[in-house]
């Protein structure tokens with residue numbers, strides 16, 4: 318299937334209509350990564366509810382996503398703060414009223430900024446934990462009745478920051494570690510009801526607001542330390558999302574799918590001279606005199 322007509326350059330290696338009749342509820346759905354997740358699900362037949370705080374951004378994103386498939390139904394739920402369970406409940410009610418149900422939930426809303434420990438106030442720390450972690454809990458809580466009815470599936474958007482120590486990101490690392498724990502415990506508790514819960518941990522994703530604001534090295538410098546030798550794309554996260562919601566993943570729950578080109582595995586080579594990794598390493602691997 319070729320989606321060039323939607324300005325989506327990739328071929329999506331999934332069958333058209335695999336999500337026909339399904340409804341996804343996406344917090345952070347107007348953001349860079351989650352909007353692409355929404356687009357891919359909608360292309361493949363899903364209807365969607367786009368949830369966010371900023372009215373203009375949320376409504377605009379919903380409108381743009383609605384143009385991706387002719388017969389799609391997309392609802393915008395602006396003025397929804399994931400820290401506030403009542404506002405999420407209103408968004409769920411609106412979604413169910415307009416789209417009939419909720420099958421899939423993406424907990425993608427997140428806050429981030431750069432701050433060292435000395436400049437990270439208690440309130441700032443609390444704010445990020447409240448959006449990322451409490452917000453994910455609130456989102457699942459408010460969608461629970463629908464997920465139960467429809468034997469739904471949940472994806473939490475995590476990160477790889479907490480796999481190793483990352484300076485200036487104490488708040489997000491702590492929040493995302495909590496998100497992983499929440500995801501795994503929910504998988505165990507909700508599995509007997511037929512509800513699957515997984516997390517996706519994106520690495521450094523190019524062309525995102527997060528990357529623009531937070532990256533401390535140039536794309537070229539970062540790329541050399543990533544085994545697959547390129548930055549992540551929003552499409553990479555969207556494809557993992559399609560897989561996890563699809564029948565192909567029907568026996569997968571409680572996992573974290575890391576979408577980072579292998580980057581976090583190289584945390585010990587981040588400090589290595591790039592001449593050694595990957596340049597010399599690649600030369601050695603390509604030599605035609607292997608030792609058997």
Ligand SMILES: NC(=O)c1ccc[n+]([C@@H]2O[C@H](COP(=O)([O-])OP(=O)(O)OC[C@H]3O[C@@H](n4cnc5c(N)ncnc54)[C@H](OP(=O)(O)O)[C@@H]3O)[C@@H](O)[C@H]2O)c1
Pocket residue numbers: 344345346347348349350351368369370371372374375397398399400424425426427428448452474475476477518519520521522523525526527528
């Ligand atoms: N960018 C990366 O390289 C990267 C790497 C690892 C993980 N991630 C994760 O991927 C997800 C998306 O990241 P992104 O870079 O695409 O972020 P983004 O463009 O900044 O989008 C974040 C979204 O979250 C929403 N949001 C923030 N606070 C909210 C709140 N209190 N209530 C409701 N919605 C709220 C924002 O909408 P409003 O402004 O309307 O509130 C926005 O649409 C996040 O979970 C992030 O932690 C990103």
